[in-house]
Amino acid sequence: MKTTVLFDELGPRGRKRLRIATVVAVVVVVGALVGIFFQLQHVGQLSSRLWSPLASWPNIRYLLDGLGMTLRIGLSCAAMSLVFGTLFGLGRLSPRRWLSLPCAAAIELFRAIPLILLVYFFLIGLPAFGWNLPPFWVLSIPIVLHAGSVFAEIVRAGVNSLDRGQFDAAAAIGLRRGQALRLVVLPQVFRALRPALVTQVIRTLKESSLGYVVSYPELLRNGQVLGEYNANFLQAYALTAAFYIVINFGLSRVADLLDRPPRRRRRAKVSEVDSPAPAAAMESVS
Template sequence: MSTLLYDEPGPVTRARLRSWSVVALLVIGLAVGLVCWRLWGQGQFEEDLWAPFLDEPALRTGLVGGLVGTLQAAAMAMALALVVGFAVAVARLSPSRVVQAAGATFVWFFRGPPLLILILFFFLAFPMAFDIDITPFWALVLGLMLYNGAVLAEVIRAGVLALPRGQEEAAVALGMRRGTTLRYVLLPQAVRNMLPAVISQMVILVKDTSLGFVVSYGELLRYGNTAIQVLDNPIQMYLVVALIFIAINMSLSRVAHALEKNPVASGLRRRRTVAESR
């Protein structure tokens, strides 16, 4: 049996893939074992280095506080970035060349520089230029919003342009305006297709909240760095912080998978599209 792009692997190819998978797992296991053996030889598995995570309530309270700070900044930046992304994507899809140029300029300007520069701009340069005080929280959120909003705008635009041309032509034939066509015909269909890319960008956004330490924002990594100065256990602390970030991002991925496979949401989108096209 074949698909559009490739033939399904035969018995020989499947056996070869299984063999290479076993070899890869053995190599990875050997590498992990070697690292653990080296850490064991250096005393990194000593109980004193891991005990504070169980015995020190202040440490757990601080990690929870840092986690809350990370989630607050990420949630606010996500919401604002989605709004900005949709607005800029609509501008990029506008029939007006002036509006298209404005959207393209926004994407070019805010997607180009490193995110760290945007955060430092809002924390240092913006207050000096406009005499407006900005807290570390908002300096981080505004930087994340503009950078990720520019990236999401291109994701959303690509999702709409990937739809069959006949969708827009049918809407125009029914007398729909451009804005109505985007709102009720193109965007509802494009959302499901671009959801994995949007969630991937949200995962990147969550990890980028760790840049808040440069403006002294109380996020998870900054608290971890502070605790290391007292406990002198950098490997253990960074491992715990990394595991927390992994748990957050896995949760986001599961939410995206559930939304993508949700038959109720999919049915609502299909019914709305059919109803509007009649």
């Protein structure tokens, strides 16, 4: 029996209205796509002259190189953000105010500032003080600070969601607070928050598209250069978007797989010792 948690079960009229609304929405979307298709064909954006350069191997390899750089900086920033978020999230939960207050201030500050402003600060502000960083760090440090603050809130919410008895049980067997967090609490938090963490990794990958600001050769930057070289911006950006869709869809599938409960293996409990018992009982009765 299926139960609906977020809303009440629809009645006959509600289901009929939902079907009508679905049909209308599909017709509108299909009509819009058809209109866009004919408009692009009218202005010549669907001609093979603009799309054929993207089928050549040098251009595809150029985009694949950008994809590799995107995965490099995206996964690196995700790993560093997880470490940053875990440390600052636990620091915000600390009973010592000299530690929790600075961690809370840093988290709220980096969450409030738009990521693009952080990138421009590291790109323009730091060189004014004589600090010149490579493009990789000019892009990755702002992403780590911004995404790490979100990770910190995820970790803090996960720790607060656990029952207080976890800490009491750890203290009962002689574990200190730090040992209880490391050995008892955090493994449960990360296990419960795996889908949210994978979703944040996807967000970090998409934030790496700001590499065009610092001229870092990631996927979007290479797509921009390819469009300038072949004078086909729309086609180059469409192919670049296809790469992003494939990568993010794959990571979303990973999040779905992690969110599924493990399958319970059914084991047949057949005892070779007990199986002759009914036959022996029947013989004794007879």
